[in-house]
Amino acid sequence: MDALNDVAVFVQVVNRGSFTAAADTLGLSKSVVSKYVTRLEDRLGARLLNRTTRRLNLTEVGRAFFERSQRGLLEIEEAEAEVSRLQGEPRGELRLSSPMSFGILHLAPLLPAFQARYPELSVDMVLDDRKVDLVDEGFDLAIRIGELPDSSLVARRLGPCRHVVCGSPEYFARHGVPQSPEELAQHAALTYRYASSPNEWRFLGADGNYRQVAINSRLQMNSSLALREALLNGAGVTLTPTFVVGADILAGRLKAVLQGYQALEVSIYAVYPQRKHLSPKICAFVDFLGEAIKDPPHWEPG
The missing domain is CATH 3.40.190.10 (Periplasmic binding protein-like II)
Known part of the structure; x- marks a missing residue:
């Protein structure tokens, strides 16, 4: 950070035209300002300013360094302003x-x-x-x-995120409605590939005991929306989140079953x-x- 401070003081000296004016602007003593500029020149190994009792003159190297440094400091100021702006409102x-x-x-x-x-x-x-x-x-x-x-x-x-077992009314009219989780083995199950246990479904009964049942997966997909379309067309039953099928159940396009058993939540x-x-x-x-x-x-x- 000393290097950046030295550059900032040097730019201020050039812009203000003297060490004294720069010191007044920065709230520093003239000797401290001079120390910053001298330290910068020592680090660069080049004289940036020719000093006389009356005026300061940039050397050729000093002018090139000043122009680039001033642009760099302006970029930093703009970057800080951008951060403040972004932190104020979502942008x-x-x-x-x-x-x-x-x-x-x-x-x-x-x-x-x-x-x-x-x-x-x-x-x-x-x-x-x-x-x-x-x-x-x-x-x-x-x-x-x-x-x-x-x-x-x-x-x-x-x-x-609650899950339900559901299928189309037409499917249940043809194959019957399961009355217990164990009866799911008699139905065509549609499974979601990324489920933690796609071929075993777990339920909590009214007695407080868990029941894990193996199901007969007839169709497996990696998309819940694709499974929903298959359900709507009578392909079988599935265990799926209510955010996928809730609207269909409310509209009667799908029917939730085994509601006496709590499925995955x-x-x-x-x-x-x-x-x-x-x-x-x-x-x-x-x-x-x-x-x-x-x-x-x-x-x-x-």
Whole structure:
């Protein structure tokens, strides 16, 4: 930092035309100002100023150094002003990672209202069911659903993510409605590839005991939205989040079954790297999601 201070004092001396005037501007003594300039010349190994009792003259080397130094100091001032401006209001670009189905169904519809609230902030949302590395891949934050492993990331819970077993009314009319988790073995199951145990579903009964059942997976996909389309067309039953099928259950296009048994329930989180000074754009988006996603969320069927 001494080097930068020396340069700043040197530029001030040249701009003010004397050591005395520069000292008055900087609130320093003339001897201290002279010391800064002398130290700078010693470090550079070059004379920057020719000093006389009446005036100062830049040497040829000094003029070249002054011009570049003055531009550099102005760049630093502008950079500091930009940081202050960005810290005051959410601006710039927010890079966001989200699971595919949640991003399409619930984040994309919210973005117009968010950007209307913060018109100087743009959003780059990447939809991917894999867990991205926020730091290495340059994301500001990510939406994660499920149990979070220990990490250096900061997590804010946005709401619950409940799962239900469901299928189309037409499918159940043909194959019957399962009355217990064990009866699922008699049905065509659709499974999500990235589930922790896609071929075993776990339920909590009214008696407080857990029951884990093996299911007959007839169709496995890596997209919850694709599974939903197969469900709507009578392909079978699945265990899926209510944020994917809640609207369909409310509209009667799908039917939830085994409601006397509690299926998987996890949480929805916004996660972001731990930072001493959190960017206003991250704060603004996380707070906005907190307002939009209630507990229970609007997509819950009853």
